[in-house]
Amino acid sequence: MILDKSEVRKIAQLARLHISDADVDEIGHRIKEILTLVDQMQSVETKPVEPLYHPFDAVQKLRPDVVTERNNREELQKLAPKAEMGLYLVPKVLD
Amino acid sequence: MIEKTATELSRLLSSGSLSSVELTRAYLDRIAKANDNLNAYITICEESALEQAKKADERRAKGFRHPLLGIPLAHKDIFCTDGINTTCGSRMLENFIAPYNATVVEKFEDVGAVTLGKTNMDEFAMGSSNETSYFGPAKNPWNIKKVPGGSSGGSAAAIAADLCAIATGTDTGGSIRQPAAFCGVTGFKPSYGRVSRWGMIAFASSLDQAGPICKSAEDAAILTSVMAGLDNKDSTSVDKPVEAYSATLNKSLKGLKIGIPAQHFRDGLSSEVERSIKEALKVYEQMGARVTEINLAHNHLSVPAYYVIAPAEASANLSRYDGVRYGYRCENPVDLEDMYKRSRSEGFGAEVKRRIMVGTYALSAGYYDDYYQKAQKIRRLIKNDFDRAFEEVDVIIGPTSPNTAFDIGAKKDPVAMYLEDIYTIAVNLAGLPGISVPAGFSEGLPIGMHIIGKHFEEAKVLNVAHQFQQETEWHKQKPKFGLED
Numbered sequence: 318m319i320l321d322k323s324e325v326r327k328i329a330q331l332a333r334l335h336i337s338d339a340d341v342d343e344i345g346h347r348i349k350e351i352l353t354l355v356d357q358m359q360s361v362e363t364k365p366v367e368p369l370y371h372p373f374d375a376v377q378k379l380r381p382d383v384v385t386e387r388n389n390r391e392e393l394q395k396l397a398p399k400a401e402m403g404l405y406l407v408p409k410v411l412d
Numbered sequence: 413m414i415e416k417t418a419t420e421l422s423r424l425l426s427s428g429s430l431s432s433v434e435l436t437r438a439y440l441d442r443i444a445k446a447n448d449n450l451n452a453y454i455t456i457c458e459e460s461a462l463e464q465a466k467k468a469d470e471r472r473a474k475g476f477r478h479p480l481l482g483i484p485l486a487h488k489d490i491f492c493t494d495g496i497n498t499t500c501g502s503r504m505l506e507n508f509i510a511p512y513n514a515t516v517v518e519k520f521e522d523v524g525a526v527t528l529g530k531t532n533m534d535e536f537a538m539g540s541s542n543e544t545s546y547f548g549p550a551k552n553p554w555n556i557k558k559v560p561g562g563s564s565g566g567s568a569a570a571i572a573a574d575l576c577a578i579a580t581g582t583d584t585g586g587s588i589r590q591p592a593a594f595c596g597v598t599g600f601k602p603s604y605g606r607v608s609r610w611g612m613i614a615f616a617s618s619l620d621q622a623g624p625i626c627k628s629a630e631d632a633a634i635l636t637s638v639m640a641g642l643d644n645k646d647s648t649s650v651d652k653p654v655e656a657y658s659a660t661l662n663k664s665l666k667g668l669k670i671g672i673p674a675q676h677f678r679d680g681l682s683s684e685v686e687r688s689i690k691e692a693l694k695v696y697e698q699m700g701a702r703v704t705e706i707n708l709a710h711n712h713l714s715v716p717a718y719y720v721i722a723p724a725e726a727s728a729n730l731s732r733y734d735g736v737r738y739g740y741r742c743e744n745p746v747d748l749e750d751m752y753k754r755s756r757s758e759g760f761g762a763e764v765k766r767r768i769m770v771g772t773y774a775l776s777a778g779y780y781d782d783y784y785q786k787a788q789k790i791r792r793l794i795k796n797d798f799d800r801a802f803e804e805v806d807v808i809i810g811p812t813s814p815n816t817a818f819d820i821g822a823k824k825d826p827v828a829m830y831l832e833d834i835y836t837i838a839v840n841l842a843g844l845p846g847i848s849v850p851a852g853f854s855e856g857l858p859i860g861m862h863i864i865g866k867h868f869e870e871a872k873v874l875n876v877a878h879q880f881q882q883e884t885e886w887h888k889q890k891p892k893f894g895l896e897d
Contacts, residue, residue: 335756361710361790368792372604
């Protein structure tokens with residue numbers, strides 16, 4: 318298991334997490350320990366085994382395609398760090 | 413009075429010798445005295461609790477009856493509560509107030525239970541000690557230098573120290589059962605899908621399940637019958653009738669076949685815990701049960717598989733915290749990417765970030781087959797082990813945790829902490845019901861016994877737990893916490 322600084326930074330980027338230079342080694346070290354634990358899985362042959370994605374192999378239930386929720390945009394937008402005129406505000410994306 | 417079970421309190425309330433307002437005040441007084449030391453609650457709802465209690469007394473006067481009417485309750489701070497903060501133990505949600513109630517919360521309100529407050533927990537339920545809470549760890553009432561377990565540690569500590577009569581918890585890898593064991597209380601995780609997850613903040617969606625933490629299996633039966641049931645708002649909730657769990661508690665255990673997994677009595681198990689569980693098995697044999705050894709051959713792979721599946725699902729679930737719609741947003745972001753990254757890095761604690769990164773890695777291009785797919789195959793092997801065992805036995809019994817509660821700050825290494833859940837995790841992977849009940853003490857700290865049942869045999873598990881509590885007094889032991897002053 319190799320996990321160098323650039324890999325740690327790549328994972329952080331994918332997860333949209335900021336990691337300071339001071340922390341990168343420590344975080345890499347901890348993740349490596351977890352992956353070492355996880356690698357015990359490789360000790361069993363599982364080729365013919367079907368993956369179990371749900372405890373009862375259940376499939377997604379479907380419901381009629383009709384509106385069941387009321388529109389509560391105003392109530393929900395009150396929770397936003399920044400919202401105005403029914404819109405969520407974020408830093409400028411385009412110049 | 414506050415030390416009584418909900419079943420006992422319910423009798424006092426129905427007889428008219430006690431009102432819900434009096435009872436609620438008694439718990440609020442206890443909380444005011446004890447919570448600074450225990451840190452079991454993140455939020456205390458004094459005013460609304462007293463209002464609800466008054467309403468409960470009025471409903472009773474009008475003739476409404478339910479065993480939980482007017483009984484004071486604490487919710488783990490993972491359940492959304494309309495108008496009350498829901499933090500999930502995180503800075504990310506420090507100021508979050510949900511605009512609706514979780515289905516579980518709604519169900520307790522319908523029957524007239526009184527919400528005292530929201531209990532402490534590991535951040536986003538990721539932890540086995542309560543130490544990852546942004547609000548500081550809850551303490552174990554048996555010894556406040558010890559952890560109460562996690563992630564539902566606040567609920568278990570609150571039950572043990574009588575800061576509430578009943579509580580809710582959630583269990584993704586042991587988060588109800590392990591704190592129940594550490595605090596000497598009863599904690600029950602029903603089968604996956606038995607209780608609606610709607611309004612319960614998601615950690616690992618194929619494993620998360622809500623359940624009760626309380627003072628007896630008899631109470632757990634009442635609470636489970638309130639919590640369980642199909643909910644159209646949760647497509648994974650199961651359409652099976654809810655049994656009358658209280659009605660079958662007294663069924664005889666004569667001829668019950670108990671399976672003992674060899675793998676739950678191996679290296680790493682403390683000799684005191686082992687001794688207590690073996691004593692407990694003798695109690696069952698005296699009741700006419702038969703004990704046989706069973707083989708859960710892949711149990712040792714449950715922790716490795718879990719630490720792929722749970723982080724993978726968590727990394728997807730927690731991607732919603734982006735600083736846009738709710739939750740923490742960093743100061744002065746320079747652009748959108750900076751806002752995402754800093755909001756998440758400042759809003760999440762170290763353990764949550766670690767798990768998001770492990771999950772992201774396991775799901776990233778080129779690693780999916782080696783990690784996520786492999787883990788789901790192991791999950792099948794673990795479930796097959798249980799299926800085979802349950803052809804021979806009715807329930808499986810073992811220790812809940814290999815050790816009693818450890819010191820706060822003792823486990824700095826995350827992997828060492830993960831391995832503490834070696835007996836509970838497989839139950840979540842297979843979606844089975846499991847309960848922890850008090851079964852002894854070691855150096856003044858409680859020991860938990862773990863009873864695992866077949867899918868949707870909640871009634872059997874509760875019956876087996878209740879019968880043990882009819883024969884033993886472990887669940888009636890109380891910590892001396894706070895009684896000295």
